[in-house]
Amino acid sequence: MRTVLILPLALLAACQQAPDPRGVARDETLLTVNATGRAETRPDEARIQLGVQSLGANGGEASRANNEKMAKVSAALTGLGIKPDDLQTRNLTLQRIDYGKDRGRFRADNVVEVRLRDMAKVGQVIAAATDAGANVLSGPELRVSDREAANRSAYAAAYRAARSRAEAYAGAADLKIARVLAIRDGGEAGMPIPYAGDAMQEAAAVANVAPPPFNPGMNSSEVRVRVDFALEAK
Secondary structure, eight states, X not given: OOOOOOOOHHHHHHHSOOOOTTSOOTTOEEEEEEEEEEEEEOOOEEEEEEEEEEEESSHHHXXXXXXXXXXXXXXXXXXXXXXXXXEEEEEEEEEEOOSSTTTTOEEEEEEEEEEESOGGGHHHHHHXXXXXXXXXXXXXXXXXXXXXXXXXXXXXXXXXHHHHHHHHHXXXXXXXXXXXXXXXXXXEOOOOOOBSSOSOEEOOOOTTOOOOOOOOOOEEEEEXXXXXXXXXXX
């Protein structure tokens, strides 16, 4: 007579090992590597804040003087081909001065941000605006307009660095990389954008100002990646 052994369903389930939620098989080892990649790109966009600050015995006098000077600055920018969409008012104020040698007088400010896509015009724009009466200047802030495209080489460099590190670990443990389980983008590492200028500062309004020296240099970006590798015996 043949005997048939019937196991309870619960016991059968216990005999079957549940898959590892990390994605590795029973004979594999999980290795997680964090790496960074860097790219350098020449900036193709500059943003300059410039404008006029005027003093007057009263609010009306300060405002009129400021408006007249700012109209000349705007005309100079338009003459250089700056389009209205590339001009944005950033600061427009009128206030009474309650301290110092100008106490009791009024100060009017009008500052615009100029966006330049032609880097060769940066020095020319600064000179023309200053010559037209601008006495407030900040920047330029140098940017890369297509940051995603600029970071592509950094992404590739980050993955290559992770792979190289994983191969080193695997070799030291007498293992090899079997497969890639996951790639997680860590985003940009938050490196600061270089500035050619500092905070807001007064600029001397000198007639026929020569364009100042300007060098866009290179912007650096850094990205992070986390990669899970499955290692197996050689």
